[in-house]
Amino acid sequence: MGAENQINDTNATGALQEDKHAWPLWEVFVRSSRGLSHVHAGSLHAPDADMAVRNARDLYTRRNEGVSLWVVLSDNIIASDPRDKESFFESPKGKDYRHATYYTASEGVKHL
Amino acid sequence: MSTTAATPSTVADDEGRAAFDALIAADGRIEPRDWMPEDYRKTLIRQVSQHAHSEIIGMQPEANWITRAPSLKRKAILMAKVQDEAGHGLYLYSAAETLGATRDEMVEALIEGKAKYSSIFNYPTRSWADVGAIGWLVDGAAIANQVPLCRASYAPYGRAMVRICKEESFHQRQGFEILLTLANGTPEQKAMAQDAVNRFYAPALMMFGPPDDASPNSKQSMAWHIKRFSNDDLRQRFVGMIVEQVKVLGLTLPDPELRYDEETKQWIHQELDWVEFMDVIKGKGPCNAQRLERRRVAHEDGAWVREAAAEYARKQQLKLAEASGKAA
Numbered sequence: 001m002g003a004e005n006q007i008n009d010t011n012a013t014g015a016l017q018e019d020k021h022a023w024p025l026w027e028v029f030v031r032s033s034r035g036l037s038h039v040h041a042g043s044l045h046a047p048d049a050d051m052a053v054r055n056a057r058d059l060y061t062r063r064n065e066g067v068s069l070w071v072v073l074s075d076n077i078i079a080s081d082p083r084d085k086e087s088f089f090e091s092p093k094g095k096d097y098r099h100a101t102y103y104t105a106s107e108g109v110k111h112l
Numbered sequence: 113m114s115t116t117a118a119t120p121s122t123v124a125d126d127e128g129r130a131a132f133d134a135l136i137a138a139d140g141r142i143e144p145r146d147w148m149p150e151d152y153r154k155t156l157i158r159q160v161s162q163h164a165h166s167e168i169i170g171m172q173p174e175a176n177w178i179t180r181a182p183s184l185k186r187k188a189i190l191m192a193k194v195q196d197e198a199g200h201g202l203y204l205y206s207a208a209e210t211l212g213a214t215r216d217e218m219v220e221a222l223i224e225g226k227a228k229y230s231s232i233f234n235y236p237t238r239s240w241a242d243v244g245a246i247g248w249l250v251d252g253a254a255i256a257n258q259v260p261l262c263r264a265s266y267a268p269y270g271r272a273m274v275r276i277c278k279e280e281s282f283h284q285r286q287g288f289e290i291l292l293t294l295a296n297g298t299p300e301q302k303a304m305a306q307d308a309v310n311r312f313y314a315p316a317l318m319m320f321g322p323p324d325d326a327s328p329n330s331k332q333s334m335a336w337h338i339k340r341f342s343n344d345d346l347r348q349r350f351v352g353m354i355v356e357q358v359k360v361l362g363l364t365l366p367d368p369e370l371r372y373d374e375e376t377k378q379w380i381h382q383e384l385d386w387v388e389f390m391d392v393i394k395g396k397g398p399c400n401a402q403r404l405e406r407r408r409v410a411h412e413d414g415a416w417v418r419e420a421a422a423e424y425a426r427k428q429q430l431k432l433a434e435a436s437g438k439a440a
Contacts, residue, residue: 022216023422025209042272043206045215047418048425059199062192063279082145083124 024073026052028060031068038070046071136337141267144210152336155329156266157213159338164204165222165229169403171197173237174246182240189286190243196279203272210268223408231389232315234397241294241301241308247287249309249316249354255280256350257320265337288357295362302362309358310366317381318389320347326386351379 023045029038041060046052052071060066080088096102106112128147135142142148171194178194181187205215221227232250237243258280261273294305321327321343333339341349351370358365369382391397 022214023418042203042275043209044202047421048428051421051425058195059202062195062199079145082143083127 023047024075026056026071027074027077028052028056029070029072030056030060030066031070032066034067038068041065043074136265136335139337140265141270142265143267151332152266153211155333155336156269156338157208157211159333160204160208160211160266160269160272161213161218161221162228162230164201164208164218165227166233167197167201167204168222169229169233169407171201172403172406173233173235173399174243176237177240177243180240181243186290193247193283193286196283200272200276200279203275204269207266207268207272211266219411223404223411225395225404228393230319231392231397232312232319234392234399234403235311235315236399238311239304239308241291241304242312244287244290244294244305245308245312247283247285248291248357249287249312250319251280251283251287252354253316253319253350255284256346256353260340260346261338263337263340269338288361291361291363305361306363309361309363313366314382314384317347317351318384318386320344320350322386322389348379351381355379 024047025043026046026049027043028041030041031038041056044052044055044059046055049071053069056069056071061069092098125147129149132142132146132148132152134140135146142152174190174197175194178187178190181190205218208218209215218227222229232253237246255277258273258277262270262277264270264273291305291309294301296302321330324330324342324344327343330339330342334342354365355370355372367382369380371380372378373380392400395401
């Protein structure tokens with residue numbers, strides 16, 4: 001099986017598409033405390049969004065790991081192609097001048 | 113799906129293999145949609161699903177004592193631990209699904225007795241002290257095994273293991289505390305603790321799998337950076353830890369041959385019964401039939417709940433579609 005087939009038949013997390021009778025797969029994002037972003041924690045199966053949130057609470061926040069949850073159907077995540085690594089993400093390479101560390105003339109100058 | 117199986121190796125395959133090999137050589141991580149060799153995928157599906165099954169079946173020996181825990185506190189702790197095991201199973205099933213296995217397939221394979229799981233859970237829990245011995249020895253061995261798996265080359269497996277290892281340390285400490293309490297109790301309680309340690313010692317050592325020279329798949333798993341240490345190395349490390357810990361308990365390990373060999377820097381322990389190990393894995397252990405039957409009944413008893421929830425979700429969606437149709 002070629003790489004292309006594998007990619008076309010799987011969603012962003014690589015899971016195969018589910019058949020119609022099974023509970024769909026959801027991705028879970030947890031905000032660990034106020035002021036921080038939601039971060040991907042894992043995935044789970046649930047029949048609908050309400051149950052997905054409840055299951056996510058039981059599965060991913062048993063020890064106060066979060067103050068807020070997002071769930072999204074795995075199929076609804078659009079991901080970049082892993083084979084694009086080079087062409088898609090190449091433009092920032094060779095553009096060191098986008099980083100503060102590029103500018104060394106100001107070394108030793110205070111508050112700069 | 114259009115297959116181009118007639119050409120066994122395509123350009124994409126060659127490029128994929130080169131990228132995979134380079135990542136492994138650089139001790140990098142493989143993500144779900146990366147190209148990977150079929151054998152790597154199969155090996156991981158087998159290992160991760162067996163690991164998930166072990167967590168799910170592992171709920172049973174301890175759940176056996178929830179109704180008879182000696183205090184409300186112990187009961188609450190044990191329920192939390194058994195719930196954690198369910199959670200660990202679910203993290204691992206999700207990780208296996210990223211490799212292309214479906215949840216239904218895996219659940220069915222377990223119930224139909226086609227899948228393997230850790231042999232340790234086919235031993236009975238005869239006394240309350242067994243709950244302590246399982247926490248200390250079985251979860252202890254599991255931690256020794258699982259900590260290096262946090263760095264497994266397959267990233268979703270590693271991420272699941274990080275989450276699991278964080279939770280396991282509570283499991284081991286609560287087991288140790290149960291044994292310590294019993295060991296400092298009445299002579300009968302101390303004898304009960306010793307008896308539990310006596311029964312779980314050898315099966316716990318066998319959890320690391322057969323000796324290195326009899327473990328044919330280990331070499332490839334280590335080359336792929338799935339496994340980081342050999343079965344015997346991990347077993348050695350574990351024995352070194354429990355030899356010290358058992359002293360704090362005031363109990364003994366049931367192994368007259370146990371000693372540290374200064375020359376080879378190795379722990380020498382009694383010969384483990386690998387015939388028994390293989391028998392238990394193959395289904396002839398004391399509790400295999402009971403464990404699988406319990407799992408099957410639980411799955412079948414829950415069928416109406418799963419179906420009702422799916423049907424409710426379907427009807428809600430229909431209602432939503434109708435409402436938005438009217439609005440338009």
